[in-house]
Structure formats: structure tokens, C-alpha cells
Amino acid sequence: MTKKAVLQYIRELNFFLRAKSHYILDRSCKTNPALLLRKRTHHLERYLFAPDSYSPQFAESVYNDIKKVLSCGDMIPPAQRKWSEKIVSEYEATIGQNLKTLCPMQLNNTARRQSPITPETMLNLMQQRRSRRIFVNTPLTDPEKNAICQAAQSAPSSCNRQTLYLIFVEEREQKEFIASTVPGGHQFFSAAPCIVLLVSDAGDYRYPEERTIPFIDGAAATENICLLCETMGLGCCWASYSSFSCINHEKDVRKRLKIPGTHLIVSSLAIGKSDQFVCDIPRDLPKNRFWNDYYGNR
Ligand SMILES: Cc1cc2nc3c(=O)[nH]c(=O)nc-3n(C[C@H](O)[C@H](O)[C@H](O)COP(=O)(O)O)c2cc1C
Incomplete structure (x- = not known):
């Protein structure tokens, strides 16, 4: 366990040193x-x-x-x-x-446009979204992929860098291999019509304090995808899958998917049409979860 953790830290350090030198060597606009x-x-x-x-x-x-x-x-x-x-x-x-x-x-005091979506509709969607893990074997259509990509791209990103790319893995052998490397998803990911991986062109996150930002950007985009899938009748389950921590055989994954050395893997999703009914999973009452001004203050 300790050896694994040390190796992961070394890999992470190595990545950021490379990313940093990459940036310093290329202050121009070539990369x-x-x-x-x-x-x-x-x-x-x-x-x-x-x-x-x-x-x-x-x-x-x-x-x-x-x-x-x-x-x-x-x-x-x-x-x-x-x-x-x-x-x-x-x-x-x-x-x-x-x-x-x-x-x-x-x-000019230009007024913002009012959203056509009511807070109730938005909250309903968020509450209806469920992680679905059983799929119908129907491939994603190109318009569906396009919409999923747009959902990810619409997410906020640190300094507006917009570093994310999506890989739709559908080919059977490739999918089975990737599924086998998802620690919490190997049980059901290969049965999904599609595994979507989000990767970040992270070379510009060059300071140590920014090292978690690609993953945060990735999480924002991943949740956007989950919400959109809910509206499209697509089942969707997010599984932890981020470089340096929870990808089995990351080196082989990167090689097989031809992921460039400057890019980090930030999340994975199993996606496909799904009729699975998932029970409501209760959340705590809001009144137990927020405080005013400081923790614990009602
Ligand atoms: C960062 C993250 C990682 C997750 N990893 C897994 C996973 O590895 N396997 C899995 O089956 N579900 C995974 N999930 C889904 C959670 O289990 C699920 O969101 C939670 O049980 C609540 O259910 P709900 O999504 O239906 O509301 C993950 C969710 C998040 C946000």
C-alpha cells in the first residue's frame, strides 16, 4: 500500500514537472x-x-x-x-x-436575460437524476454524443481554460479493457454501450496549488453530462477514475487510448439507454446542512 502511494506521488510530481517545463519552454503560442x-x-x-x-x-x-x-x-x-x-x-x-x-x-446597465427554466424544474431534474448501472444494448447516436460533449463544454472552468476532451469508448474489446481498469465500475461498465472518459489538457496547470484544478473542472463537466443524460432517457453512472489515484494500469490505458503525456484522465462514465428504475435515495434535510456565517450556527 505504502509503495503504491509513493509511486503515485512520484508519478504526479513527474507529470507536473514535465508540464511546467513544457509551459516555460513554450511561452509562445506553439503548443x-x-x-x-x-x-x-x-x-x-x-x-x-x-x-x-x-x-x-x-x-x-x-x-x-x-x-x-x-x-x-x-x-x-x-x-x-x-x-x-x-x-x-x-x-x-x-x-x-x-x-x-x-x-x-x-x-450601459444592460440587463441579464431571465432564464426560461424555473428553479423548481431545475431542482426536479437534479433530484430525479440517479446513477443507473443497467443498460439496453443500443449504441449512442451522433446527436447524443454531440449533446453530451456540449454539456461538458458548457461547464465552468478555471480561468476559462476549457481543457477537457471526451473519449467515447464503444469498441467491444477496448471497452472491456477500460472497464477492467475502473476500480468501482469493472462490475458493470463493460455492459454499457459506451464508456466516456474525460481527459484534461493539463499542461497549463503548472503551479503546485493548481494540481487539483483539472479534476475539479472535470467534476463540473461530469455532473453536467449526468444531468443532460437524465433528460435524454440515457442511464449514466459516474465512477472515480482520475490520474495518479484510482485507475488500474493507467500506463496501459494511456497507451491504448493514445492519451498525450500532457493530459490527465479526470473521470469516467458508463452511458447508454436505460430503463432501470432506481429508488429515490434520500438526502438529509437542508436545514441540517447549512449554517449561517459559521459552522454550527442556525
Ligand atoms: C466522484 C464519484 C465517484 C463515484 N464512483 C463510483 C464508482 O466507482 N462506482 C459506482 O458504482 N458508483 C460511483 N459513483 C456513484 C455514487 O455511488 C452515487 O452517486 C451515489 O451512490 C448516490 O446515488 P445517485 O447518484 O443515484 O444519487 C460515484 C459518484 C461520484 C460523484
Whole structure:
């Protein structure tokens, strides 16, 4: 047990040292210009919201980074380029102005759009979602896969990095192998029409304090997928499956799925059409689970 834990720590350290050197060696936009653009544009947007909270030098250096990345040609998806150029032009239009906010939406008091979904509907969906572990043998359709991917992509991510990729494992032998490496899912994962693995391009999470963030991003996306599956009549069960801790034979998994060395595996899901009825699983009453101002205070 101790030997296993030490090996895992060494692997983790090794990964982050590699990721760090990878980032330092490539401050340009060769490795992942789109990621750099998302992150830096997010920083500039934050500056526009509250310029007082940042130094003008910070904004200028972010602005310069963005201009450099925007010159990377067709490596940037058009929608991201458009968003980034919009923020850049807002910044350029307000340079030197001493205002509490420089964001045009804030300055014009633009009202947010009201959600068409009621809190009751949303809460119902969250309460209806169940982990389902018995599936009908029907493959996922392309529109279903597309929607699942969009659900994952709609999740929040640290610094707007958006690092997640999905691998839909459906081929029988490949699926059986992956299922056998899921510690809490080997009993039923291979019977699902599809195993979905979430991997994070984690090279940019280069500081020790950020080492858990790819997994947190992954959890947010995974829950989005579970909720969407509930609305589509798809059964879904999340199983712990994260690099350095709970993947059996991770090295073989990475090799078989051709996962790049800079990417971390962050979660796994068994997904497929399911008619399984799962009893309601009670949760504690909210009044027993929240406090005001400090733990234990009613
Ligand atoms: C991080 C995480 C890991 C989980 N791992 C497993 C697992 O390995 N095997 C499994 O059958 N279920 C797993 N589950 C599902 C839980 O058992 C399930 O969410 C819990 O029993 C509550 O049931 P519900 O999802 O139907 O509300 C996991 C859930 C989460 C959030």
C-alpha cells in the first residue's frame, strides 16, 4: 500500500514537472494558442469589469499576449477569435479612462436575460437524476454524443481554460479493457454501450496549488453530462477514475487510448439507454446542512 502511494506521488510530481517545463519552454503560442487566448482574454475581461483591482501593467501585458496569440493565424477557432477581438476592442476603446468599470455592458446597465427554466424544474431534474448501472444494448447516436460533449463544454472552468476532451469508448474489446481498469465500475461498465472518459489538457496547470484544478473542472463537466443524460432517457453512472489515484494500469490505458503525456484522465462514465428504475435515495434535510456565517450556527 505504502509503495503504491509513493509511486503515485512520484508519478504526479513527474507529470507536473514535465508540464511546467513544457509551459516555460513554450511561452509562445506553439503548443496551445487557443487555450492561451481563452485564458488571457478572460483576464482582460476581468480587468474591464473592475480595473481598480488590477494594475495597468497587468492589463497591458495581458493585452500584448492576446495580440500575439491572435496573430497565430488559423489555429484559433473563429468564435473564440471573435470573442477575443471584441474584448480587445473594448479595452482599446477605454485605455486611460479612470472609471470604476470599463465593461460596456456594465456602463450601459444592460440587463441579464431571465432564464426560461424555473428553479423548481431545475431542482426536479437534479433530484430525479440517479446513477443507473443497467443498460439496453443500443449504441449512442451522433446527436447524443454531440449533446453530451456540449454539456461538458458548457461547464465552468478555471480561468476559462476549457481543457477537457471526451473519449467515447464503444469498441467491444477496448471497452472491456477500460472497464477492467475502473476500480468501482469493472462490475458493470463493460455492459454499457459506451464508456466516456474525460481527459484534461493539463499542461497549463503548472503551479503546485493548481494540481487539483483539472479534476475539479472535470467534476463540473461530469455532473453536467449526468444531468443532460437524465433528460435524454440515457442511464449514466459516474465512477472515480482520475490520474495518479484510482485507475488500474493507467500506463496501459494511456497507451491504448493514445492519451498525450500532457493530459490527465479526470473521470469516467458508463452511458447508454436505460430503463432501470432506481429508488429515490434520500438526502438529509437542508436545514441540517447549512449554517449561517459559521459552522454550527442556525
Ligand atoms: C466522484 C464519484 C465517484 C463515484 N464512483 C463510483 C464508482 O466507482 N462506482 C459506482 O458504482 N458508483 C460511483 N459513483 C456513484 C455514487 O455511488 C452515487 O452517486 C451515489 O451512490 C448516490 O446515488 P445517485 O447518484 O443515484 O444519487 C460515484 C459518484 C461520484 C460523484
